[in-house]
Amino acid sequence: MKIVKxxxxxxxxxxxxxxxxxxxxxxxxxxxVFENIRKKGDKALFxxxxxxxxxxxxxxxxxxxxxxxxxxLVPAKxxxxxxxxxxxxxxxHLSQKEKIQKIETMPGVICWRxxxxxxxxxxxxxxxxxxxxxxxxxxxIPAKLAGCREIMLCTPPDKxxxxxxxxxYAANLVGVTAVFSIGGIQAIGAxxxxxxxxxxxSKIVGPGNQYVTAAKQRAQNWGVAIDMPAGPSEVLxxxxxxxxxxxxxxxxxxxxxHGADSQVILVSTSEKIIADxxxxxxxxxxxLPRKNIASQALKNSLAILLETDAACIGFSNxxxxxxxILATENATELAKKVINAGxxxxxxxxxxxxxxxxxxxxxxxxxNGYARNYSGVSLDSYVRKITFxxxxxxxxxxxxxxxxxxxxxxQLFAHKNAVTVxxxxxxx
Amino acid sequence: MKIVKxxxxxxxxxxxxxxxxxxxxxxxxxxxVFENIRKKGDKALFxxxxxxxxxxxxxxxxxxxxxxxxxxLVPAKxxxxxxxxxxxxxxxHLSQKEKIQKIETMPGVICWRxxxxxxxxxxxxxxxxxxxxxxxxxxxIPAKLAGCREIMLCTPPDKxxxxxxxxxYAANLVGVTAVFSIGGIQAIGAxxxxxxxxxxxSKIVGPGNQYVTAAKQRAQNWGVAIDMPAGPSEVLxxxxxxxxxxxxxxxxxxxxxHGADSQVILVSTSEKIIADxxxxxxxxxxxLPRKNIASQALKNSLAILLETDAACIGFSNxxxxxxxILATENATELAKKVINAGxxxxxxxxxxxxxxxxxxxxxxxxxNGYARNYSGVSLDSYVRKITFxxxxxxxxxxxxxxxxxxxxxxQLFAHKNAVTVxxxxxxx
Numbered sequence: 111m112k113i114v115k116x117x118x119x120x121x122x123x124x125x126x127x128x129x130x131x132x133x134x135x136x137x138x139x140x141x142x143v144f145e146n147i148r149k150k151g152d153k154a155l156f157x158x159x160x161x162x163x164x165x166x167x168x169x170x171x172x173x174x175x176x177x178x179x180x181x182x183l184v185p186a187k188x189x190x191x192x193x194x195x196x197x198x199x200x201x202x203h204l205s206q207k208e209k210i211q212k213i214e215t216m217p218g219v220i221c222w223r224x225x226x227x228x229x230x231x232x233x234x235x236x237x238x239x240x241x242x243x244x245x246x247x248x249x250x251i252p253a254k255l256a257g258c259r260e261i262m263l264c265t266p267p268d269k270x271x272x273x274x275x276x277x278x279y280a281a282n283l284v285g286v287t288a289v290f291s292i293g294g295i296q297a298i299g300a301x302x303x304x305x306x307x308x309x310x311x312s313k314i315v316g317p318g319n320q321y322v323t324a325a326k327q328r329a330q331n332w333g334v335a336i337d338m339p340a341g342p343s344e345v346l347x348x349x350x351x352x353x354x355x356x357x358x359x360x361x362x363x364x365x366x367x368h369g370a371d372s373q374v375i376l377v378s379t380s381e382k383i384i385a386d387x388x389x390x391x392x393x394x395x396x397x398l399p400r401k402n403i404a405s406q407a408l409k410n411s412l413a414i415l416l417e418t419d420a421a422c423i424g425f426s427n428x429x430x431x432x433x434x435i436l437a438t439e440n441a442t443e444l445a446k447k448v449i450n451a452g453x454x455x456x457x458x459x460x461x462x463x464x465x466x467x468x469x470x471x472x473x474x475x476x477x478n479g480y481a482r483n484y485s486g487v488s489l490d491s492y493v494r495k496i497t498f499x500x501x502x503x504x505x506x507x508x509x510x511x512x513x514x515x516x517x518x519x520x521q522l523f524a525h526k527n528a529v530t531v532x533x534x535x536x537x538x
Numbered sequence: 539m540k541i542v543k544x545x546x547x548x549x550x551x552x553x554x555x556x557x558x559x560x561x562x563x564x565x566x567x568x569x570x571v572f573e574n575i576r577k578k579g580d581k582a583l584f585x586x587x588x589x590x591x592x593x594x595x596x597x598x599x600x601x602x603x604x605x606x607x608x609x610x611l612v613p614a615k616x617x618x619x620x621x622x623x624x625x626x627x628x629x630x631h632l633s634q635k636e637k638i639q640k641i642e643t644m645p646g647v648i649c650w651r652x653x654x655x656x657x658x659x660x661x662x663x664x665x666x667x668x669x670x671x672x673x674x675x676x677x678x679i680p681a682k683l684a685g686c687r688e689i690m691l692c693t694p695p696d697k698x699x700x701x702x703x704x705x706x707y708a709a710n711l712v713g714v715t716a717v718f719s720i721g722g723i724q725a726i727g728a729x730x731x732x733x734x735x736x737x738x739x740s741k742i743v744g745p746g747n748q749y750v751t752a753a754k755q756r757a758q759n760w761g762v763a764i765d766m767p768a769g770p771s772e773v774l775x776x777x778x779x780x781x782x783x784x785x786x787x788x789x790x791x792x793x794x795x796h797g798a799d800s801q802v803i804l805v806s807t808s809e810k811i812i813a814d815x816x817x818x819x820x821x822x823x824x825x826l827p828r829k830n831i832a833s834q835a836l837k838n839s840l841a842i843l844l845e846t847d848a849a850c851i852g853f854s855n856x857x858x859x860x861x862x863i864l865a866t867e868n869a870t871e872l873a874k875k876v877i878n879a880g881x882x883x884x885x886x887x888x889x890x891x892x893x894x895x896x897x898x899x900x901x902x903x904x905x906n907g908y909a910r911n912y913s914g915v916s917l918d919s920y921v922r923k924i925t926f927x928x929x930x931x932x933x934x935x936x937x938x939x940x941x942x943x944x945x946x947x948x949q950l951f952a953h954k955n956a957v958t959v960x961x962x963x964x965x966x
Contacts, residue, residue, distance in 0.1 A: 133759065191943035198643035198937075205641045206651070213633045215626035215898035223634070226877050228911055240948040276947060312911040331561065331755050333767075335911035354963070360956040367952040399951050445926060449654050453925040459934040460927050461956040467944045468937055470643035471925040483656055483740035483763035485922045494913045497881040497899040498873060499888050506887040509626075509896055515619035516895045519704055520668040523827050524791040528889040531788045 180278035202470030218505025227257035232301035234316035237266035241274030256492035266293020298325035344373035346431035359390035608706035630898030646933025655685035662744035665694035669702030684920035694721020772801035787818035
């Protein structure tokens, strides 16, 4: 880690910058793939899968027998662990159901909201070395709880054209409608435009690399909604002098192992803890199977010494981390001052891994500073909140004159007239 | 209106299509304006305002004395009407504040969400013939209630370089931080990139014409969040044979007068009501100051006869209207079957004008079929819901083994280790 001591406020902005990508070039690539999918449908998908994933598929959609069969291939211990995660994720996301509150804003004027699930959604599960079945749980459980009728899942096949059984098992367990062996930009294109095999969806959710993220952002220009732009993962840890250096180092590494482009930041008022963590990092890094990835990520990472707690939380709010771990004695107090973050972990036992897998909170979170303007995935990601209103005779009499006055001032006389004809008829 | 009798299911999709725009051309225009603003800042804004609004401004930001002075120029009756609207909009949007619910997903594992306001937001108020102060109320009241620290408002100046006093009065009344005389694509560009005068914001909300909408969609590729793509306004009315043709016609016209590109659709199981509404439309149209606009909009509009209530609501769900008026005896029942709509008006006295101005619901709503995947503006539009978790010693012992199991299965050993080091230390 690069250690920065007491940087001035002017330097803060520079320190919070993420490595930038050339958006224009990515956009061009996305546009070309999208155009091809619009024109050629499935054929384009087969071609890209052959080109990028190095495998010639016969079918894009996973057969339902393969889906069901996956259960056999997943160890019982893992199924049991997944069941714990499913239970906790379900409990937490169920609590996000909004109760209907009818509000009488004026006598006879009643307004309320009701949630309706988006009918068909698409879920993207990244490929790579690790089979991210946990992301299947995180994305599909709230979709199902919200009441989405169709949940389409896309994930890239491996070199043998297969999807990891743990992913298929998880998908089947939590009610995914269909699984497609499609990855990258082409998966987002398929879900956006629809092809012979893949139905178009109204919203696409899920994390991805820079290509997937660029494709999701572009999909918005084609009428599809997305959860958020979710790029390389990141954590910021605020640790005080009493923090456990072993725990802090372990948490930093659990983020660093995600990818060479992961962002890992330690902020502290204690020079000693920063030094101790460096020692622990070296020690723990040696034993990690993914030590090459993690040590690359650490090279781009920062340990920042600041003078006060207020400065630590101030820096964190400016950085807007995806994950924020408060490894301090006053963590509960500090949590109240969080303005920008995706998910916050309070105290020494709330490690990021807990939220990544099983505590119940969602792990699909805004990265790259997007915690300033986006929330993580939740039940809200899968519903529209529709407003309803009922107005009685008394209600229109109460509210009518104000509407007439305002409509006239906006020179919208037909708006005014819609009230006037009603008030007139009530006078008869 | 074009009258269509008992169309087959195959025709439905065609009937629900909106007039399409050439997105690619708009995108090019947006990119050019954005590029210019990034390079030249305020200078580009002054140039575009001169070119598009035909006025050479000296300042982009409205002076605070002008803001305060606007109160003098607004009639007392209008101020009183606005006060009614402010009260109702405030009441309804306050009810959207989420209470914190701490969920113990497992013994010792506590998860919850807290809302945090987006720090700086931008509001766009369209220009044109009508001074849309009502949109100022609809966008700024929930921003203020959510706790946004800075609310920046952009709206195009008139030919004399002025902003209508009703807009300035409304902005001042509900706590807008600053008002800028900037319209169109350049307003969205200014809020996206920031210039010498205009600070960059994290989210842009508000309706607009096709240029503004295209610019908002493009702004998302530059890290800014938006409320939704909100294009030309639209209403769908389901009326039964007992509906009041005069009311229905008045409601159709109140939508049609918005613009020649407004969409107005009547769906009914009664041939008689369709015929009666046509007669009423002619009668009421004559008296409207904006009859040219409204009659153009009506030309593109449809009256559709269907056989059953189920078909009527089915058609509406496929169309996904911004506004849905249920002018039927069984409106309350029908409302339960709504899947896709922005805002729903139940019964004969709930006219769209009520929601447009004063009942309390928001009038910034998804158009163009976006009701399938977007909600209208609400308190939610201005907050991020951040997840928090606290895990006790007992909690990590309970949940730890499941996390270790899943992390190992995903081959993320540093994730596993973050739990292992904690469990080990607890055993000591």
